[in-house]
Amino acid sequence: MDFRLTTEHEMVQKMVRDFARKEVAPTIKEADRKQEMTAHVLPRMGELGILGICIPVRYGGQGMDYISLGLASEELEVIDTTLRVVMSVHNGLASMTLFQWGTEEQKEKYLAPLARGEKIGCGAFSEPGAGSDFANILMTGKRDGDEYILNGEKMWISLATKADFAVVTVRTKSDVAKPSEGLTAYIVELDRPGVSRGDIHGKLGVRAGSTGWISFQDVRVPLENRIGEEGEGFKVTMTAFDHGRYTVAAGATGLIRASLEASVAYAKERSSFGKPIARHQLIQEKIARMARDYEIARLLYLRAGWMKNEGVRNTFETSIAKHFATDASFHAASEAIQIHGAYGFSDEYDVERFMRNARGAMIYEGSSEIQSLIQADYALGYRKDKAVRCELPAYDSQAWQS
Amino acid sequence: MNIVVCVKQTPDTAATVTVEDGKISWGDAPLVLNPWDEFAVEEALRLKEAHGGEVTAISLGPEDAKEALKQSLAMGCENAILVSDPSFAGLDSLQVSKVLAAAIEKVGEVDLVFFGRSSVDTDSGITGSQVARRLGWPALSLVAVINSLDPESKRLEVERMLDETRQQVAASFPAVISVVKEINEPRYPSFMGIRKASKAEIPIWSAAELGLEGDLESALTWPDVYAIPKVETECEFIEGETPEEIAAKLVDRLIEEKVV
Numbered sequence: 110m111d112f113r114l115t116t117e118h119e120m121v122q123k124m125v126r127d128f129a130r131k132e133v134a135p136t137i138k139e140a141d142r143k144q145e146m147t148a149h150v151l152p153r154m155g156e157l158g159i160l161g162i163c164i165p166v167r168y169g170g171q172g173m174d175y176i177s178l179g180l181a182s183e184e185l186e187v188i189d190t191t192l193r194v195v196m197s198v199h200n201g202l203a204s205m206t207l208f209q210w211g212t213e214e215q216k217e218k219y220l221a222p223l224a225r226g227e228k229i230g231c232g233a234f235s236e237p238g239a240g241s242d243f244a245n246i247l248m249t250g251k252r253d254g255d256e257y258i259l260n261g262e263k264m265w266i267s268l269a270t271k272a273d274f275a276v277v278t279v280r281t282k283s284d285v286a287k288p289s290e291g292l293t294a295y296i297v298e299l300d301r302p303g304v305s306r307g308d309i310h311g312k313l314g315v316r317a318g319s320t321g322w323i324s325f326q327d328v329r330v331p332l333e334n335r336i337g338e339e340g341e342g343f344k345v346t347m348t349a350f351d352h353g354r355y356t357v358a359a360g361a362t363g364l365i366r367a368s369l370e371a372s373v374a375y376a377k378e379r380s381s382f383g384k385p386i387a388r389h390q391l392i393q394e395k396i397a398r399m400a401r402d403y404e405i406a407r408l409l410y411l412r413a414g415w416m417k418n419e420g421v422r423n424t425f426e427t428s429i430a431k432h433f434a435t436d437a438s439f440h441a442a443s444e445a446i447q448i449h450g451a452y453g454f455s456d457e458y459d460v461e462r463f464m465r466n467a468r469g470a471m472i473y474e475g476s477s478e479i480q481s482l483i484q485a486d487y488a489l490g491y492r493k494d495k496a497v498r499c500e501l502p503a504y505d506s507q508a509w510q511s
Numbered sequence: 512m513n514i515v516v517c518v519k520q521t522p523d524t525a526a527t528v529t530v531e532d533g534k535i536s537w538g539d540a541p542l543v544l545n546p547w548d549e550f551a552v553e554e555a556l557r558l559k560e561a562h563g564g565e566v567t568a569i570s571l572g573p574e575d576a577k578e579a580l581k582q583s584l585a586m587g588c589e590n591a592i593l594v595s596d597p598s599f600a601g602l603d604s605l606q607v608s609k610v611l612a613a614a615i616e617k618v619g620e621v622d623l624v625f626f627g628r629s630s631v632d633t634d635s636g637i638t639g640s641q642v643a644r645r646l647g648w649p650a651l652s653l654v655a656v657i658n659s660l661d662p663e664s665k666r667l668e669v670e671r672m673l674d675e676t677r678q679q680v681a682a683s684f685p686a687v688i689s690v691v692k693e694i695n696e697p698r699y700p701s702f703m704g705i706r707k708a709s710k711a712e713i714p715i716w717s718a719a720e721l722g723l724e725g726d727l728e729s730a731l732t733w734p735d736v737y738a739i740p741k742v743e744t745e746c747e748f749i750e751g752e753t754p755e756e757i758a759a760k761l762v763d764r765l766i767e768e769k770v771v
């Protein structure tokens with residue numbers, strides 16, 4: 110077992126870190142206050158290849174492995190969660206889902222421009238009436254000749270107003286034994302007639318990003334846009350979450366690190382009762398827990414990344430990594446505020462933003478409760494991985510880079 | 512164009528220097544490509560992209576200086592060479608210039624050599640000029656803009672950044688150029704570059720290969736290094752209703768502190 114990162118991984122880390130520090134950190138507070146995504150963020154991430162990091166070169170990507178995807182997500186969230194959200198939805202939910210399930214034509218037509226960063230992708234699954242209970246979504250798709258007609262509304266969709274394409278899962282059949290059997294997934298261009306969308310404002314966190322709704326009114330989508338078979342939508346969506354959650358886990362790990370770094374710096378600088386607060390054991394306990402949680406979270410996501418590289422299903426491991434890291438990142442950010450005292454309560458420091466941003470990840474991509482249910486089902490033997498028709502291919506550097 | 516860029520591995524600028532037992536320590540700061548050298552690499556790459564040719568990064572240092580070379584390769588340099596030998600350890604800049612000049616001559620047919628303005632660790636800023644002198648080439652230091660360059664006539668015109676002014680200098684090449692940070696915005700390595708760099712086998716040139724065996728003796732040594740005593744500073748705000756009142760209070764304070 111080798112716990113070292115390769116030179117390649119270290120260089121990826123540094124490159125993404127330099128980008129986020131130089132080009133996003135200086136304006137992030139302002140963007141967060143204005144509740145607007147900074148205009149240059151997505152184009153720059155595209156130009157630098159970050160939006161296609163782990164997609165093979167022949168589909169417009171950069172040909173790096175899944176560990177690189179995780180490391181990039183960690184580095185991005187150290188600066189701001191909204192950057193990592195892009196990795197989760199554009200790379201995780203959209204691109205990797207097309208890569209796993211798409212036909213060759215779909216990969217050329219949709220995956221390649223996403224991987225090149227020319228187009229932005231999102232994943233539209235949740236609805237006003239169903240999040241955790243995803244199998245019971247209401248949006249419908251009706252077959253009409255060579256087309257499907259989509260009707261309904263998706264809600265809480267990251268990058269809703271920035272995306273060009275969305276992976277959308279809808280109900281195509283209602284007379285089924287289990288509600289999950291009647292779902293079908295599509296790749297939908299969001300400039301099709303009948304699509305309208307908007308951003309949700311007044312969110313607690315990820316304010317420098319876009320989270321919104323997408324409404325579909327008699328939106329006609331050709332047959333070629335269906336991802337997988339009719340009725341396979343639930344499986345397509347669940348595997349999409351395996352990818353999205355992985356980036357959430359890695360990102361939340363970065364958020365723990367950011368809270369830790371901010372706390373260490375402040376605790377050494379601030380004095381009370383005649384010594385730096387870093388010398389008080391109760392402060393040390395908080396720092397110790399952040400340091401410990403960072404290491405655990407990092408090992409958990411890197412293991413999941415390694416499994417992805419090996420082509421091994423990792424629903425359980427990714428669930429644990431996501432659950433642990435997101436809960437721990439909220440705790441770390443909250444303790445970082447405590448260490449900063451009143452200053453932590455103001456947006457002059459970053460830690461209050463860290464806490465607001467950490468909170469959402471305990472809800473999206475499967476809430477903490479849903480992760481517990483998944484883990485319990487595996488532990489109790491109620492759930493076993495079943496092969497899906499299209500597995501995410503194992504990473505092969507030769508094949509990825511040719 | 513055949514361009515060489517000399518790069519050094521230095522501690523991260525965020526690192527703090529301490530002195531322990533007469534030796535400088537950077538703690539466990541990560542080693543990076545000297546930040547000033549990033550501008551040199553960038554400018555070399557831009558000239559190559561405009562005029563064709565290739566860029567070779569050369570670093571003098573121990574085995575771990577390869578990281579600076581890998582960063583240069585990842586940014587887009589074609590070749591990298593580590594110049595390394597036990598006898599190169601602790602050389603002064605005059606001797607370093609001898610080694611680098613020998614390496615540049617070994618590369619052969621070089622048109623331009625780039626340096627950063629200085630290295631963040633030793634901060635002498637003269638290695639480039641010394642190398643130029645040894646090669647017998649013009650030294651264009653502190654260059655902020657390359658106004659023109661003609662590979663046919665082998666002429667170039669640059670602007671040097673001086674304290675209060677900018678100076679235009681025309682020269683022929685081969686030449687040695689050191690650059691300041693105003694010259695460009697260094698690129699990040701590309702993922703393709705990162706892959707290439709992490710797989711690259713970097714050749715090592717020793718003293719023997721450069722014909723410098725037993726030929727290097729530093730004129731300068733650092734017998735002792737000590738930390739300067741810590742200066743404690745306190746910040747005091749002088750407040751008042753009007754600028755006149757603030758000024759009067761300030762004068763009182765300065766007299767009180769025996770500053771004036």
Ligand SMILES: Cc1cc2nc3c(=O)[nH]c(=O)nc-3n(C[C@H](O)[C@H](O)[C@H](O)COP(=O)(O)OP(=O)(O)OC[C@H]3O[C@@H](n4cnc5c(N)ncnc54)[C@H](O)[C@@H]3O)c2cc1C
Nearest residue numbers: 232233234235239240241265266267469472473474476478
């Ligand atoms: C910032 C943000 C970004 C998002 N981005 C996207 C996106 O890009 N795409 C997308 O499709 N969706 C997105 N979502 C939606 C997200 O996936 C859902 O909010 C999430 O799945 C939870 O669904 P819900 O909000 O409907 O809560 P509900 O499902 O109504 O759950 C309410 C509460 O009940 C708990 N609960 C539900 N069922 C059970 C159970 N069986 N046992 C125990 N507890 C249970 C939940 O854990 C939660 O605490 C985003 C949400 C946020 C906040």
